[in-house]
Amino acid sequence: MTLVLDVQSLTKGFTMHHLNTQMAAFNDISFGLHSGEFLLLKGTNGAGKSTLLRTLYRSYLAQSGAALFQSSHGVIDLMRAADVDITHLRRSEIGFVTQFLVARPRVSAQALVAEPLRQAGHSADAALDEARRWLSAFGVKEELWRAYPTTFSGGEQQKVNLARALILPQKLLLLDEPTASLDVQARTALVARLAELKSQGTAMIGVFHHPDDVSHLIDRVIDLTPNTSNPEDREDVAY
Amino acid sequence: MTITLDAPRIVTAHPLMTLKNVSKSYGDVRAVRDASVEVFPGEVMGIVGESGSGKSTLLRMMNLEDTPDTGSYTLDLPDVQGNLFELDRFARRMLCATKIGIVYQNPHLGLLMNHSSSGNVAERLLVAGERRFSVLRDKAQIALEASEFPLERLDAPPIELSGGMQQRVQLAKAIALEPALLLLDEPTTGLDVSVQALVLDTLKRLQQDRQITMVIVSHDLGVIRTMADRVIVMRRGEIVESGLADQIFQDPQHPYTQQLVHAKL
Numbered sequence: 001m002t003l004v005l006d007v008q009s010l011t012k013g014f015t016m017h018h019l020n021t022q023m024a025a026f027n028d029i030s031f032g033l034h035s036g037e038f039l040l041l042k043g044t045n046g047a048g049k050s051t052l053l054r055t056l057y058r059s060y061l062a063q064s065g066a067a068l069f070q071s072s073h074g075v076i077d078l079m080r081a082a083d084v085d086i087t088h089l090r091r092s093e094i095g096f097v098t099q100f101l102v103a104r105p106r107v108s109a110q111a112l113v114a115e116p117l118r119q120a121g122h123s124a125d126a127a128l129d130e131a132r133r134w135l136s137a138f139g140v141k142e143e144l145w146r147a148y149p150t151t152f153s154g155g156e157q158q159k160v161n162l163a164r165a166l167i168l169p170q171k172l173l174l175l176d177e178p179t180a181s182l183d184v185q186a187r188t189a190l191v192a193r194l195a196e197l198k199s200q201g202t203a204m205i206g207v208f209h210h211p212d213d214v215s216h217l218i219d220r221v222i223d224l225t226p227n228t229s230n231p232e233d234r235e236d237v238a239y
Numbered sequence: 240m241t242i243t244l245d246a247p248r249i250v251t252a253h254p255l256m257t258l259k260n261v262s263k264s265y266g267d268v269r270a271v272r273d274a275s276v277e278v279f280p281g282e283v284m285g286i287v288g289e290s291g292s293g294k295s296t297l298l299r300m301m302n303l304e305d306t307p308d309t310g311s312y313t314l315d316l317p318d319v320q321g322n323l324f325e326l327d328r329f330a331r332r333m334l335c336a337t338k339i340g341i342v343y344q345n346p347h348l349g350l351l352m353n354h355s356s357s358g359n360v361a362e363r364l365l366v367a368g369e370r371r372f373s374v375l376r377d378k379a380q381i382a383l384e385a386s387e388f389p390l391e392r393l394d395a396p397p398i399e400l401s402g403g404m405q406q407r408v409q410l411a412k413a414i415a416l417e418p419a420l421l422l423l424d425e426p427t428t429g430l431d432v433s434v435q436a437l438v439l440d441t442l443k444r445l446q447q448d449r450q451i452t453m454v455i456v457s458h459d460l461g462v463i464r465t466m467a468d469r470v471i472v473m474r475r476g477e478i479v480e481s482g483l484a485d486q487i488f489q490d491p492q493h494p495y496t497q498q499l500v501h502a503k504l
Contacts, residue, residue, distance in 0.1 A: 017494035018501070058483060060490040061241045073249045082247040083469055083483050084279050089249065104443065104465075105436045 001034035002070060004172055004203040005056075010065035010079070012048070012055050025051040026224055029065070035171070035201040038194075038217045040208065043224035049207040052224065053174045055079075056205070057096045058086045069094070069172065091119050095170040097178045101161035103150040109135060109160045110145045116168040134163035137193070139185040159186050166193050173197065175206035179213050187213060241492060247279075253315045255280045255452045256301065256420055261310030263296060270296045271307065272476040278420075281450040285467030285484065287460060287499065293476040294456045298424050300324075301454060302341050303331045314338060316419055336366040340413025344425035346405035349412065352398040356408045357383065359397065363412045382415040383408070387441045403434035407441070414445065423455040427462055439465055460500070464488055472496045 013024040026048035033039055041049040054060045056067055058078060067078040071093055076085065078094075090096075103112070110131045117127035135145055138159040144152065149160045162178060175194075179187050191213055198204065198217060208214060254277035263271045271293040278284045286294045299305040300312065303323060311322040316338060326334065335341075343349045350359050360379035369375055384390060388407040397405045406426055413421055426442070427435040439462065446453060446466075455466050463470055463484065470487040472480040472495065480493040491497045 014490070015492075017497050054489065059485045061482075061486060061492065063241055071249065076248060077245075079242050080245045082244055082250070083481075084247050084282070085249040086483060087282075087468055104440065106440050 001036060003032055004035050004037075004070050005033040005205075006066075006068040007031050007033075007056075008066045008068070010052075010055065010067060011063045012051055012060060013063055025055075027226075029222075029224070031222055033172075033203045033205065035203050036198055037219045038198055038204045038206065038214070040206055040211055040214075040218045040221045041224055042211070042221055047224040047226070049224055050176055053096070053176050053205065053207060057090070057094065057174055071171070091116075093171045095165055095168070095173045096176070097162065097165040097173065098176045099158050099161070099178060099180050101149060101157040101164075103148070103152075103157065103160075105150060106148060108146050109140065109149045109152075112149065112160060113163045113167060116164060120168055130167060131163065134167050135160065137189045138163050139183070139189065155181065155183065155186075158182060162186070162190055162193075166190075166197070169197055169200055170202060173202050173204045175204060175208070177207055177209050180209050191217070250279060252280050254278055255282075255315050256454075257311075257313045257315075258297070258301070259311045259313075261297070261300060261307045261312070263300070263305070263307040269476050271300075274310075274473075274476075274478050276471060276478075278452055278454060280452055282469065283446060283453045283455065283467045285463035285470040286454065286456045286473060287458065287463050287470060288473035289458065289499075291475075292473040294473045295424055296476075297473070298341075298422055298454065298456045301420070302339055302422055303335055314419065332366070336363060337416055338418055339420045339422060340416070340418040341422040342406060342409045342413050342424065342426045344428050346397055346402075346409055349409045350397045350405065353396050355394045355396055356388065356400070356411075357393040359408055360412045360415050363415045367416055378415060379411070382411040385414060385445060386411040387437075401434070402430050403438055406430070406438050410438075410441070410445075414449075414451070417449070419452060421451045421453045423453060423457075425457050425459075426455065428457065428459065435462075442466065460488070472499065 008030050010029045011027050013022050015022055043049050055062050062079040068075050069078050110128055114127035114131035117130060140159050149157050195217060256278040258276040261271055261274045288294045300307055306324050312324050357379045360382050361375040364375050364378055386407040388411055397408050427438050457463050467484045470484045471478050474495045480496045488500055491500045
């Protein structure tokens, strides 16, 4: 197993200039993550679980520390990498899964799902076939594949989003409560896809409101609640 | 306090466009102060800031309509060399016609309002030296089609068209020669929300199909959020912050950017 991510003393807080205050999110977090490993972040509301995911994805800027990522171009510190390098990694090696779809006007569900494959260089036809396969797996009705998701219900949008986010296997996958409010079929499909990606070597860090859904995938747990941030071994959990 | 970012390591391509240490004053007013911008091939760069922040001045410099007091401008293209601000008027005009396209907020700036729409697009090709009538007509039509302009209105002059359609004619003119760099100055400001969404969608489509490098100036953060990969924030002629679009909107660092983002949300 190769070390995919090596997080060292990561610290993040927010400076709110209009209030002249600092708000700490998490302090001095360190952990390593190997290929095929699934790390669950837990902690009370406001402990910084989502903030840690967004910091690793670089939607937030860290204040100090490092996150050394084993990219196909060599080791790169995600906290220091140039913006264009991050854009490149987001297209090819690092995925972020939320429950929210960013729909675009006049782009069909299947085109939206196929997009990551197109950007990775797959042919338009192959990407569309694969997109339809995943829409079907997540339980999006065939009548909707060519429609525009802007008008879909929240649940349907979420399924389109999952299909899009998980269609292209990546080295590192950040999961921010992807199961929240999913129906049974979609949740089953999601868990099956995560298991498949994990067995192919994708390293994952997840925040789950109900970790029971994925309990059989979890290798380790980090508790971000202040003063309890010791990684706890989960070898005891049945696979 | 945040971490300082490194130079690109994975992306080895040179920036397509580089502005270095550009400053410009009008009398006592410093419109742009020591601005440096790099835009990489295929990237969409957004520039935000309030009126008078210098964002449009910067864009006009990129279109060689304005020359700064100091600073340099280079395009990394096979047949383009040196500091473009040093080119004479003729060379500037030729370069702009063939390598750079621009869409203005005000269509009067970019179009001859009483000439036919197809003629407006063909004019750009004429400047670049095309004289064959059939080629002019075909190329103009292709560009208008790519801009999703209704072809039954090819002969209508822009003055008779709606605001959204006028922007499509400007866009067709801008992309007719497949420029390396497309500049957009408040391209959807003043349009109805529904028309704005359609024009933005056309731009997004063009960008994805042709991988055009774009710089888009807007005071509308929603437009920038939809379009841009990276964002530059300007205030009083200075670049106060730059970063990935999602970072600028979710974790703005500079007090002014925080104020701007909070005002929007």
